[in-house]
Amino acid sequence: MAPILTTHDLAQAYPTKHGLVEAVRGIDMTVENGEILGFLGPNGAGKTTTLRMLTTLLAPTRGSATVAGHDLATEPRAVRQKIGYVAQSSGLDPQERVRSELVLQGRLYRLSRTEAEARAEELAADLDLTDLLDRKCSELSGGQRRRLDIAMALTHRPALLFLDEPTTGLDPGSRADLWELVRRIRQQEGTTIFLTTHYLDEADALADRLVIIDHGEIVAEGTPTALKEQYGGSPDASLQDTFIAITGHGPRREENAPIAV
């Protein structure tokens, strides 16, 4: 089976006061059908920029990509029909009710009103949101809100689901639940999952394969075990040590950043 995602020399540069800054410097990568890919890197490495390009939100300044069988540049709408995207900022309107957000999402994916209402019920049942359907989004907890975000992104049963730092800001219990949910989605629906994170334990626990990005470039890729073996010295090395060996610093850049004077 052909990979569900391939990129070739994908890049994003934007002008600043100090000249052109390349946030993503020509990425070549593939994602296989049905895998959970961990896209790992420190803050500011270019993870979100890459994701926004792959989800048609930001036009690449160079390079190309095929996403879920369609060319990113020439068939953005076909790409949108096949992918789901959960951004870091959740995208829920605090004043709207859970049900109306789910139904509208269905309608935006071209379901009829009846279908959209049925799909909302179905998703709510599946993601443990049924009791919350008539609540306002502003009344949800962090974990509930994340589940709703994911439910919305699953409305059209996407072949490929992008999750941008899905557990940032969640308490440990909600994080564990979310990991479980991600595994379940892949298992039940066969959905390929492209997940960015800067939590190494998350990458270790969830991902079949890791792609590590730093300063807008891919610096390493492989299964967690292979990376530990190659860079950390043994398959039992911690991902933390492995990560530092690869990038020269910890997963949160500020931890090792020189102190500005």
Add this chain to the structure above:
Amino acid sequence: MPTVLADSRLIFARYARQTLRSRISLIFGLMQPMLFLGLFGPLLEDVPLGREGDSWQILVPGLLIQLGLFSAAFAGIGILIEKQLGIVERMRVTPVSRTALLLGRVLRDVAMLLVQSLVLVLAGVAFGLRAPVLGVLIGFVFVAVLALSLASLSYAFAMRVRTAQEFAPVINSINLPAMLLSGILLPMALAPTWLDVVSHFVPFRYLVEGVRAAFVGDYGDSSLALGALASVLLAAFSLTLGTRLFRTAGA
């Protein structure tokens, strides 16, 4: 394109419901023109204004355009907040028509403005405005086209800035001179030549004059035709530019 229309209807319905729920925005937008009507209008009653029609037939059309100018030009504020919440990106990643994401919102703004305009005209009637119903309806059409145009530009501009602090000063610095130069409060017939000449370069002037002609029932007047022409040109320009900028903006 039926997809654009169906999508626009969905987006319109969402935002119309939100507006109806809040209501504050409806009342708030009306504050300024109502104050002008009540506290400025009476001053003009016996002043010769240099053109046909009594003072209310001259002031109320100006206030209608002012209402349209300000509420539509600031429409983009709403999407700034939605952008920060990630709502805009969430919708742009679905197959929904991006033009519809703009049109649905703009049509809500037009609908809201028409309700406000009706309230304003009824209040004007209470103060002493007398105008033919047809003329008032023509005035509403002008206001609707103005709102359609400016709100499109406003949303497109809001997509290109990050914060309300960047957005509001720009709008204010365009709107205030535009308002003064289009003879909204007093007709430009009173202006010295240089000011009158400058004001001919402001498209809203033709709208105000057109609505004034309509309010005195002067449907054959050239200013009505000029106003209609200015409206059409403004709408064509704004919708083309607005949809283009809105669709391509990196949210």
